[in-house]
Amino acid sequence: MSGLNQRLKNFAREGKSIKIGLAGLGQMGRGLLSQLNELEGMEICTLADRDIANTEKTLKSLGISRESYIIVRSGKDSIKKTRKTAGVDLTVDMFTDQAISNIGSALDEKMLVYSDSLSILFNIEEIDLIIDATGNPEAGAYIALNAITSKKHLVTLNVEMDVTIGPFLRDLAEEHGVVYTLSAGDEPPAAKELYDFIDMLGMDVVAAGKGKNNPLDREANPDTMAEYALEKGSNPYMMTSFVDGTKSMVEMACLSNATGLKPDCRGMHAPIVNISELLDVLKVKSEGGILDKTGVVEFVVGDLAPGVFLIYTTKNRILKDELKYLLLGEGPNYLLYRPYHLTSMETPISIARAYFYKEATMVPLADLVSEVITIAKKDLKTGEKIDRIGGYTVYGLIEDRYISESNNFLPIGLSESAVLKNNIEKSRPITYDDVNLSGDCLVFRLRKIQDSRKG
Numbered sequence: 001m002s003g004l005n006q007r008l009k010n011f012a013r014e015g016k017s018i019k020i021g022l023a024g025l026g027q028m029g030r031g032l033l034s035q036l037n038e039l040e041g042m043e044i045c046t047l048a049d050r051d052i053a054n055t056e057k058t059l060k061s062l063g064i065s066r067e068s069y070i071i072v073r074s075g076k077d078s079i080k081k082t083r084k085t086a087g088v089d090l091t092v093d094m095f096t097d098q099a100i101s102n103i104g105s106a107l108d109e110k111m112l113v114y115s116d117s118l119s120i121l122f123n124i125e126e127i128d129l130i131i132d133a134t135g136n137p138e139a140g141a142y143i144a145l146n147a148i149t150s151k152k153h154l155v156t157l158n159v160e161m162d163v164t165i166g167p168f169l170r171d172l173a174e175e176h177g178v179v180y181t182l183s184a185g186d187e188p189p190a191a192k193e194l195y196d197f198i199d200m201l202g203m204d205v206v207a208a209g210k211g212k213n214n215p216l217d218r219e220a221n222p223d224t225m226a227e228y229a230l231e232k233g234s235n236p237y238m239m240t241s242f243v244d245g246t247k248s249m250v251e252m253a254c255l256s257n258a259t260g261l262k263p264d265c266r267g268m269h270a271p272i273v274n275i276s277e278l279l280d281v282l283k284v285k286s287e288g289g290i291l292d293k294t295g296v297v298e299f300v301v302g303d304l305a306p307g308v309f310l311i312y313t314t315k316n317r318i319l320k321d322e323l324k325y326l327l328l329g330e331g332p333n334y335l336l337y338r339p340y341h342l343t344s345m346e347t348p349i350s351i352a353r354a355y356f357y358k359e360a361t362m363v364p365l366a367d368l369v370s371e372v373i374t375i376a377k378k379d380l381k382t383g384e385k386i387d388r389i390g391g392y393t394v395y396g397l398i399e400d401r402y403i404s405e406s407n408n409f410l411p412i413g414l415s416e417s418a419v420l421k422n423n424i425e426k427s428r429p430i431t432y433d434d435v436n437l438s439g440d441c442l443v444f445r446l447r448k449i450q451d452s453r454k455g
Helices: 002-013 027-036 052-061 097-108 118-122 137-149 159-176 187-200 226-232 236-243 246-259 275-281 317-325 343-357 401-407 442-452
Strands: 018-023 042-048 069-072 078-085 088-095 112-115 129-132 153-156 180-182 204-212 296-301 308-313 333-338 370-376 394-400
Touching: 002 343, 018 027, 018 118, 018 343, 027 042, 027 343, 042 118, 042 343, 052 112, 069 097, 078 137, 088 097, 088 118, 088 137, 088 442, 097 112, 112 118, 118 137, 129 137, 129 343, 137 153, 137 159, 137 442, 153 159, 153 343, 159 180, 159 246, 159 370, 159 442, 180 343, 187 204, 187 246, 187 308, 187 333, 204 246, 226 236, 236 246, 246 296, 246 370, 246 394, 275 308, 275 333, 370 401, 394 401
Parallel strands: 018 042, 018 129, 042 112, 069 112, 129 153, 153 180, 204 296
Antiparallel strands: 078 088, 204 308, 308 333, 370 394
């Protein structure tokens, strides 16, 4: 890490910086905008968020004066055009000559260029790398497809998108010679650091995962979470996705897809357990634990939050003796844990690795290992439209990919705006056969391409 930091500082001393485009100015995006321009060698040049009024309010709260940025508006400064990208027809904003001239002048004067159109991120040649902080699978698919085919590195905090079309994006990035990566600081990359460490040592993983400190309530919705979200300074939909468990399912599916670890059961066990009890609980049933198998992803509710953990073992007698000598326990299982993750504050690590070394912090394997399937949060009626993740209608549960496929379950990342063809009882999984999906949905079109390439 020190070598990476030194390279960044030397880069800055040469008067250079990594030029960054940022998509999304929610909780994560706000923190990134505040942080990155204070770091040597990094510069957010372009910002895209569809809510102009909220963005201007946020920029003001960050001390960014109206004189220090320009606004480029979709419609006013652009026209819609359709173009084929990676075999997919896309509607994009093409900016007028006057807008492009204004953008160039603003960048020369070190001003921030803001637009309510995501297309701004791909129309600026100077941008080296794009960060997706939207958390929305459809927006993420649009950002990723355009970023990669425009030969710009992509660092994503959009785990919801990654568990839906991550393998496709991984392959596309390789084809275009750029980096697609999850961001350091999220729980999946933090847990994968522990996984890579133990895997490199030749030991066996029993379980890996995260701690959760929110109460688990499958029926939570933005109304019941409104006050709690306000107290935490969070969006009610995002807070609902935490409390109804969908976010943990998505994060652990992301870890599963990057490591090959699988859920032990649908939705995982989610035991209420503290750090001191982990080794007693997360072991196979024949040893007195709750697991049917080893090599699993899991999340626990207790004092581990907001950290991540990994339980490992070895059959090597000499290594067992050394682990005992190092006060790591009597075995047969041993614990590593990181008691924190710094969310988007760690994103600069992924930016620098992608730009300087062309390395990803974390990417999925060639095929999905786990899926997050869509479950009815309440009784749903024919003709009803599924709302967004963290909403009123559905939540997600992790499931083995092959079980999901054999049952034709609908991935949660494709569920938004799907229209029900049947009545669905509360707590029942929703299948592809139960819904009509819009052919205009980009993430669905890319998912079909990904599924056609599966081994």
